[in-house]
Amino acid sequence: MVAKAVATYTNVVRDYILLTKPGIVMLVLITALTGMYLAKRGFPDSWLIFWSLLGTGLASAGSAVLNQFFDRDIDAVMSRTKNRPIPSGSVSSVNALLFGVILLTLSLYIMLAFVNPVATFFTVMASFFYVVVYTLALKRRSPLATEIGGISGALPPVIGYTSVTGQFGIEPLILFLIMFVWQPPHFWVLAVKYAEDYRKAGVPTLPVVKGIFQTKVRTLLYTAALFPISLLPTLYGITGKIYFFTAFALSLVYLILTLRFFFSKSSRGMSLFFYSIIYLALLFSVMVFDMVR
Known part of the structure; x- marks a missing residue:
């Protein structure tokens, strides 16, 4: 009986953790921490890191849960x-x-009580754009949901930066632009693979509305645009040459893989999808390593 109760409890905990989309939360925390490190040119106070990441992580998790609540029929x-x-x-x-x-309530309380109002504002905006704008307003109506909803996923480094400085500026804007332009091609590869799934559910993703070819064109355009944007940290004196050449190499590989996906007759590009995740993680990691202090 005890073993069965423990197993049941473990399954319940696992299901609630799955609801929070922990993989996305982890990516959010990495980019938020990068924003904090950039603002301080090093690690800020450990308690500020703790409260900022906890508040940001809870906001991401809560938004993911509400997204799945509203999308349960889809x-x-x-x-x-x-x-x-x-x-299930x-x-x-x-x-x-x-x-x-x-x-979400815990997140906003933590950000307001232990961080600052500016970071709290951007945290609210991130959740608002994901739950209200993306999930409720656009996802079932327009393929623009991916691009406009991408504002939410691009805000974590801004939250991290403003949690340290309490101010917005060119540096967090550059991080925002990298994240914002990275997201649509990252998602569209997945949308192409599951185009029939989205069509069956009545979700007007780009492959459903415009077709596979047009989606591949847009994916290529965004990836090409990401190339010069990824180099901005060095051009604005945020990072050094190590980051510049690493970003150049990573972006070049990303572009080559996207070109291969574009010219491929297959609609499957999961290797490109997984590379996009590796790309972003490495880009932000090297950015921290080679940041000009």
Whole structure:
């Protein structure tokens, strides 16, 4: 009986963790920490790091939970998402809604009480754009949801930066631009692979509305635009030559892989999808390593 109870409890905890999309939360924390490091030109006070990352992580997690609550009907139709905790029935929609609201409420309290109002504002904006603008307003109506909703995913480094300085400027703007331009091609590769899933669910992603070829064109254009934008940290004196040449090499490989995806007759480009994640993680890591102090 005890073993069964422990197993049940473990499964429940696992399901609630899955609701928060921990992989995305981790990426959010990495980019937020980069913003903090950039603002301070080194690591700021350990308590500020703790509260800022906790508040940012909870906001990301809460937004992810609410996204899945509102999309539970879509998720139940799509093969990629039908086994998520809510559509599979392992977490009730009411409990998921309550969980998401609690996480967001805790996040905003932490940011306001232990960080500062400016970082709190950007945290609110990130959650607002993801839950309200992307999930509720645009996702079921327009393929522009990916690009406009990308504002949410581009704000974590801004939150990190402003949590240290309390001010917005050119440096967090550059981090924002890198994240903002990176997101659409990252998602569109996945959208191409699951185009039929999205069509079946009635979600007007770019491949569904404009077709595979047009999606590949847009993916290539965004990846090409990311190339010069990724070099801006060095051009503005934020980072040194190590970052410049690393970003150049990483972006060149990204562009080559995108060109291969563009000319491929196959609609599958998961190697490009996974490289885009590695690309961003390495880019921000080297940025921290080679930051001009």
